[in-house]
Amino acid sequence: MDLRIALAGNPNSGKTTLFNALTGLNQYVGNWPGVTVEKKEGRLKNHNDVKVVDLPGIYSLSPYTLEEVVSRDYLISERPDIILNIVDASNLERNLYLTTQLTELGLPVVIALNMMDVVKKNGDQIDSKALSKKLGVPVCEISALKEEGIKEAVDTVLKSVKDNKVTIPTHSYSNEIEEVLADITEKALANVPKEVQRWHAIKLFERDSKITEKLNIDSRALSQIENDICKVEKELDDDSESLITNERYLFINNVIDGSYKKKRKGETTSDKIDKIVTNRFLALPIFAVVMFLVYYISISTVGTWMTDWVNDCLFGDELSLFGLALPGIPAAVTSLLESINCADWLIGLIVDGIIGGVGAVLGFLPQMLVLFLFLAFLEGCGYMARVAFIMDRIFRKFGLSGKSFIPMLIGTGCGVPAIMASRTIENIRDRRMTIITTTFIPCGAKLPIIALIAGALFDGAWWVAPSSYFIGIIAIVVSGIILKKTKLFSGDPAPFVMELPQYHIPTVSSVLRSMWERGYSFIKKAGTIILLSAIVLWFLQAFGVEDGSFMMVEDLNNSILAFIGNLISWIFIPLGWGNWEMAVATITGLIAKENVVSTFGILFGFAEVAEDGAEIWGTMAQAFTSLSGFSFLVFNLLCAPCFAAIGAIKREMNDKKWLAIAISYQCIFAYIVSFMIYQIGSLIVGSGNIIGGLLGIVVFAAMIYLLICKPKSVN
Amino acid sequence: MTTLKDIQMGVKYKVAQINGSGAVKRRIMDMGITKGTELVVRKVAPLGDPIELTVRGYELSIRKNDAELIIVE
Numbered sequence: 001m002d003l004r005i006a007l008a009g010n011p012n013s014g015k016t017t018l019f020n021a022l023t024g025l026n027q028y029v030g031n032w033p034g035v036t037v038e039k040k041e042g043r044l045k046n047h048n049d050v051k052v053v054d055l056p057g058i059y060s061l062s063p064y065t066l067e068e069v070v071s072r073d074y075l076i077s078e079r080p081d082i083i084l085n086i087v088d089a090s091n092l093e094r095n096l097y098l099t100t101q102l103t104e105l106g107l108p109v110v111i112a113l114n115m116m117d118v119v120k121k122n123g124d125q126i127d128s129k130a131l132s133k134k135l136g137v138p139v140c141e142i143s144a145l146k147e148e149g150i151k152e153a154v155d156t157v158l159k160s161v162k163d164n165k166v167t168i169p170t171h172s173y174s175n176e177i178e179e180v181l182a183d184i185t186e187k188a189l190a191n192v193p194k195e196v197q198r199w200h201a202i203k204l205f206e207r208d209s210k211i212t213e214k215l216n217i218d219s220r221a222l223s224q225i226e227n228d229i230c231k232v233e234k235e236l237d238d239d240s241e242s243l244i245t246n247e248r249y250l251f252i253n254n255v256i257d258g259s260y261k262k263k264r265k266g267e268t269t270s271d272k273i274d275k276i277v278t279n280r281f282l283a284l285p286i287f288a289v290v291m292f293l294v295y296y297i298s299i300s301t302v303g304t305w306m307t308d309w310v311n312d313c314l315f316g317d318e319l320s321l322f323g324l325a326l327p328g329i330p331a332a333v334t335s336l337l338e339s340i341n342c343a344d345w346l347i348g349l350i351v352d353g354i355i356g357g358v359g360a361v362l363g364f365l366p367q368m369l370v371l372f373l374f375l376a377f378l379e380g381c382g383y384m385a386r387v388a389f390i391m392d393r394i395f396r397k398f399g400l401s402g403k404s405f406i407p408m409l410i411g412t413g414c415g416v417p418a419i420m421a422s423r424t425i426e427n428i429r430d431r432r433m434t435i436i437t438t439t440f441i442p443c444g445a446k447l448p449i450i451a452l453i454a455g456a457l458f459d460g461a462w463w464v465a466p467s468s469y470f471i472g473i474i475a476i477v478v479s480g481i482i483l484k485k486t487k488l489f490s491g492d493p494a495p496f497v498m499e500l501p502q503y504h505i506p507t508v509s510s511v512l513r514s515m516w517e518r519g520y521s522f523i524k525k526a527g528t529i530i531l532l533s534a535i536v537l538w539f540l541q542a543f544g545v546e547d548g549s550f551m552m553v554e555d556l557n558n559s560i561l562a563f564i565g566n567l568i569s570w571i572f573i574p575l576g577w578g579n580w581e582m583a584v585a586t587i588t589g590l591i592a593k594e595n596v597v598s599t600f601g602i603l604f605g606f607a608e609v610a611e612d613g614a615e616i617w618g619t620m621a622q623a624f625t626s627l628s629g630f631s632f633l634v635f636n637l638l639c640a641p642c643f644a645a646i647g648a649i650k651r652e653m654n655d656k657k658w659l660a661i662a663i664s665y666q667c668i669f670a671y672i673v674s675f676m677i678y679q680i681g682s683l684i685v686g687s688g689n690i691i692g693g694l695l696g697i698v699v700f701a702a703m704i705y706l707l708i709c710k711p712k713s714v715n
Numbered sequence: 716m717t718t719l720k721d722i723q724m725g726v727k728y729k730v731a732q733i734n735g736s737g738a739v740k741r742r743i744m745d746m747g748i749t750k751g752t753e754l755v756v757r758k759v760a761p762l763g764d765p766i767e768l769t770v771r772g773y774e775l776s777i778r779k780n781d782a783e784l785i786i787v788e
Binding site (some may be wrong): 059060062064091092093094097238239241242245246249262274278279280281283284385388389390391392393394396495496497498499500501502 | 733736737738739740741742743744745746747749750752758759760761762763764765767771772773774775776777778781
């Protein structure tokens with residue numbers, strides 16, 4: 001079997017950089033079994049028989065976070081051949097805390113002491129030989145960024161594997177604790193392999209519920225152990241978990257005393273930058289400028305130019321390249337297929353279905369790549385952690401993270417990159433909440449719908465567009481507060497104790513790599529669902545019963561889609577717009593929201609309409625009242641986003657159940673809000689019926705209740 | 716009894732005790748805030764919460780709610 005190296009270390013310790021240096025381009029991304037934590041594996045450069053498994057960046061092996069549980073489960077049950085522990089030398093104390101836990105696992109451990117260049121530059125001194133001796137672990141000095149010392153580290157790792165010398169931890173706990181540990185081992189761990197006995201004993205001492213459950217110890221032994229632990233806790237005046245943590249850090253103080261000399265000096269460059277960037281008065285203006293730049297370049301200008309080019313030229317009508325006027329891909333393929341006398345339906349499938357679908361996937365990519373470039377830079381340089389620091393106060397009230405600000409902002413441009421931007425949020429609950437609520441913000445493609453309704457029914461009133469954004473923001477706040485109280489988002493409150501890493505300039509290659517990885521995962525994971533839905537919807541639109549037989553239809557009125565529209569339109573009667581045309585327009589909005597306008601154009605007898613549908617304003621005004629129009633608008637703003645965004649949700653949730661939860665929540669929420677608007681509104685203007693109005697008020701009251709009620713305490 | 720929530724900025728304090736339990740307490744301690752650790756509050760976020768402190772040679776941000784669990788002297 002292949003040799004397996006597990007790469008373990010703190011977040012911000014340079015682990016990803018080292019992993020890239022070790023494996024080159026030879027890596028693949030997957031998932032840890034059963035969870036949505038990303039798993040990266042690769043083959044060691046020049047050693048094709050050696051696998052490197054990149055564990056999530058963690059501070060500890062506690063049972064409280066998914067990443068930590070995944071890591072320790074892997075280390076305990078999969079037993080890699082060796083652990084390569086990357087330690088940030090410029091942040092030695094806290095990094096060695098994880099080391100004290102890794103050395104207890106009964107595996108060989110090698111330390112790669114990273115960022116030695118920074119330490120030397122600061123004038124500090126680390127005696128890695130003394131460190132190695134005190135920890136009982138080989139220590140190699142490296143700089144992952146400059147790719148220095150990597151070869152030596154690899155050699156040390158391979159040698160240690162060959163010698164198969166299991167690391168024996170050099171630290172022990174106070175006598176009282178050691179006695180209990182010995183007792184636990186004897187009473188409960190006789191059947192556990194010898195090399196992992198100590199680790200399990202410590203976990204039992206800490207009352208680690210996950211391990212206790214797994215070991216299935218008989219209740220008598222367990223209660224005896226509990227007695228012993230209580231006795232020590234009383235004697236040493238702290239809970240067992242804290243006792244262990246305290247002693248680990250005491251041991252580290254002792255290790256560092258003889259091996260680390262910090263040159264006394266003032267602020268580092270990073271401190272100086274931080275003084276300005278998170279300054280009480282300057283922080284918000286600087287934040288605004290950074291966000292403006294990200295938005296302006298990726299959404300307003302460069303990103304959109306590139307996306308527009310792909311959508312309107314490459315996958316559009318005409319492509320001009322170096323002054324040459326060429327047909328776009330659809331036109332070129334159409335004429336090619338026509339020249340070989342291809343059947344109409346096949347041309348339709350290939351051009352409108354498949355190429356259209358591929359275009360929908362690729363069209364978002366350029367914009368997304370520009371955005372990912374910024375995100376990778378902001379993460380790499382350390383500013384992203386400050387974003388969370390600055391915005392935390394506002395967002396945490398709604399079950400979101402300070403970092404949710406970026407997806408929401410990007411969401412005003414396009415929901416697809418916005419959802420993909422939620423990747424930067426570490427806490428999984430905050431991330432899910434962000435993904436579910438981000439698309440409530442009206443994106444660029446929803447603007448034509450707003451323009452249509454405002455123009456046709458409100459005489460272009462100024463307040464329609466702002467009210468859409470307002471409703472979007474309220475929807476996020478309301479959803480955040482309500483969802484936070486549900487079982488889906490309950491559980492241990494995640495403590496927001498976050499490291500603010502040192503600022504540094506990330507390498508070009510790491511930024512590009514991160515950008516590409518995200519872009520590629522969008523194509524791969526979101527692409528399929530987008531392509532498939534585009535083809536299915538094309539089929540529904542293009543086929544139907546015409547002149548008594550099933551065929552490709554000329555008239556959308558005869559399509560399967562129209563049939564489906566007729567079938568489901570009753571659902572929307574309580575919202576005030578139960579016509580099949582409106583149902584069909586809502587469905588085609590799933591391909592891209594701006595399609596709502598063009599679908600109305602076609603259904604009302606115009607071949608092509610302007611972006612705001614000015615030609616059909618008159619017909620619209622007859623089909624809708626102001627109230628039902630507004631209800632239609634709100635429903636289309638809040639309900640399930642377009643397929644591309646749904647694909648992105650699927651990618652980021654990485655879980656079918658959560659995809660379903662997100663989409664159904666959005667649709668139900670949209671329905672409820674539109675229902676309230678239409679029914680209560682009708683009551684106010686005096687056109688509605690009493691029952692509907694009362695129901696509307698009941699729903700409204702229920703929502704207010706959910707907003708203010710206390711969450712049930714969850715034990 | 717002073718908690719980390721209301722200590723003076725820029726002054727060095729020593730951790731006397733950490734209240735709370737479970738995930739929150741473990742996380743605080745995992746990050747290196749243990750009994751006897753010296754720490755300095757560097758700044759407060761522009762909106763008044765969370766706070767930033769230096770502990771064991773690195774910068775950590777913590778919400779005031781959680782900071783309240785940490786008793787200093």
